[in-house]
Amino acid sequence: MTLRKAGGNWVDGDQFFDRDAELEALTERVKDGTHTLLTAQRRMGKTSLVRELLRRLKSEGCFETIFVDLEGARTPADAIAEIGVRSKSVQGVQHKLKSWLANTFQGVVDRVDTLSVSEVQVKLRAGIDAGNWQQKGDEVFAALAENEQPVVLAIDELPILVNRLLKGDDYCITPERKQAVDEFLSWLRKNGQEHRSRVCLILSGSVSLEPILQQAGLSAHANIFSPFDLKPWDDETATACLMALAATYDLDFSPDICKNMCRRLRCQIPHHVQQFFDNLHEHLRRADRREASLEDVDRVYTTEMLGVRGQMDLEHYESRLRMVLGDKSYPAALDILTEAAVNDGLLHSDAINQYYEYFQAESDPVSIKDILSVLEHDGYLVRKGEDYRFVSGLLEAWWHARHGRYFVPIACR
Ligand SMILES: Nc1ncnc2c1ncn2[C@@H]1O[C@H](COP(=O)(O)OP(=O)(O)OP(=O)(O)O)[C@@H](O)[C@H]1O
Numbered sequence: 496m497t498l499r500k501a502g503g504n505w506v507d508g509d510q511f512f513d514r515d516a517e518l519e520a521l522t523e524r525v526k527d528g529t530h531t532l533l534t535a536q537r538r539m540g541k542t543s544l545v546r547e548l549l550r551r552l553k554s555e556g557c558f559e560t561i562f563v564d565l566e567g568a569r570t571p572a573d574a575i576a577e578i579g580v581r582s583k584s585v586q587g588v589q590h591k592l593k594s595w596l597a598n599t600f601q602g603v604v605d606r607v608d609t610l611s612v613s614e615v616q617v618k619l620r621a622g623i624d625a626g627n628w629q630q631k632g633d634e635v636f637a638a639l640a641e642n643e644q645p646v647v648l649a650i651d652e653l654p655i656l657v658n659r660l661l662k663g664d665d666y667c668i669t670p671e672r673k674q675a676v677d678e679f680l681s682w683l684r685k686n687g688q689e690h691r692s693r694v695c696l697i698l699s700g701s702v703s704l705e706p707i708l709q710q711a712g713l714s715a716h717a718n719i720f721s722p723f724d725l726k727p728w729d730d731e732t733a734t735a736c737l738m739a740l741a742a743t744y745d746l747d748f749s750p751d752i753c754k755n756m757c758r759r760l761r762c763q764i765p766h767h768v769q770q771f772f773d774n775l776h777e778h779l780r781r782a783d784r785r786e787a788s789l790e791d792v793d794r795v796y797t798t799e800m801l802g803v804r805g806q807m808d809l810e811h812y813e814s815r816l817r818m819v820l821g822d823k824s825y826p827a828a829l830d831i832l833t834e835a836a837v838n839d840g841l842l843h844s845d846a847i848n849q850y851y852e853y854f855q856a857e858s859d860p861v862s863i864k865d866i867l868s869v870l871e872h873d874g875y876l877v878r879k880g881e882d883y884r885f886v887s888g889l890l891e892a893w894w895h896a897r898h899g900r901y902f903v904p905i906a907c908r
């Protein structure tokens with residue numbers, strides 16, 4: 496098989512590598528009608544796995560598949576409009592959309608299938624509001640359930656919407672906002688249960704849903720979803736990926752080269768493996784060589800991967816973290832991660848206790864427990880007894896390079 500390099504976005508088809516066991520397990524779940532909550536740390540390939548699964552299911556011809564991205568949604572009404580418009584290829588939904596649009600625009604819209612997705616979206620959104628989104632959402636689900644083939648509905652970035660609903664722009668959890676999350680997730684749960692055998696849901700997101708629901712005291716809403724934790728590649732698989740990419744681009748990588756690359760990454764997150772390959776490929780191209788040496792790997796790692804451009808990815812990590820934690824807890828999370836990064840990746844329990852006391856002294860203290868829960872769920876840190884440790888060697892090195900220079904450890908403050 497020819498494996499092509501990935502761009503920055505999700506991959507499928509000839510850019511997609513491995514994950515056979517995961518695809519098989521998810522296919523089985525879909526056939527059993529089990530709703531799934533796909534979890535993993537950032538850049539593990541969640542979106543790609545779901546996209547590839549849908550591609551394969553669709554080509555086998557037994558399922559209708561729909562992919563919805565809620566990253567831009569700010570309200571339940573936005574979410575329903577997005578689900579509706581992405582489902583417009585399903586005949587029953589198309590009829591529904593047509594009648595809604597005809598009502599809203601007094602018959603001006605007669606052919607939904609000839610309109611672009613964004614045209615339908617704008618028109619549709621105009622007719623969905625805080626008072627009718629549940630009813631419209633129920634109608635979309637009912638129409639999906641009536642489809643000849645069962646439907647797999649994948650919803651990506653649902654946690655981002657839930658986080659927005661819960662915290663607003665000022666990052667303040669109010670009873671009204673909790674109620675809004677409660678209503679939205681109750682609606683999703685109700686439809687998931689009612690149409691279980693006809694509409695199979697797969698939820699995923701670049702941030703974890705569980706810590707957000709925990710903060711809202713609404714963890715029970717995730718009950719109908721069976722968790723599926725996507726793991727990093729092992730060294731063997733990452734090596735096979737690197738070798739396959741090298742073969743496609745006519746490069747010569749020895750097993751030692753791949754071993755060295757894997758050792759530096761420590762945790763084989765597919766995106767980091769791809770980034771490493773891409774940087775090495777560009778480096779060799781500039782040097783007009785095919786064969787990579789250990790010096791090349793070293794140079795590319797320190798100057799490219801850890802350099803300014805390599806670290807651009809870290810901004811994406813940081814913005815997601817800030818979004819979940821809010822402006823108040825986010826600096827404490829930076830402190831905690833940097834504390835670990837400058838201490839060879841280890842966050843000692845003594846340091847955690849010192850942070851606890853340090854922040855406790857503030858008038859409105861941040862919760863170190865909540866911060867650690869997010870950092871653990873989102874895969875930055877893993878618990879080792881009473882201590883925590885950075886999971887990824889690359890992330891640890893990035894963090895050290897970016898924040899370590901002027902950092903004062905908590906014990907010295
Ligand atoms: N199965 C795969 N084969 C090859 N490359 C992959 C695979 N899965 C992920 N990647 C690489 O990782 C990158 C990120 O993939 P993807 O967007 O699916 O991850 P994600 O877990 O959804 O990320 P985020 O946490 O930002 O939502 C891709 O651009 C690609 O480089």
Ligand SMILES: [Mg+2]
Binds near residue numbers: 541542543651700701
């Ligand atoms: Mg994703």
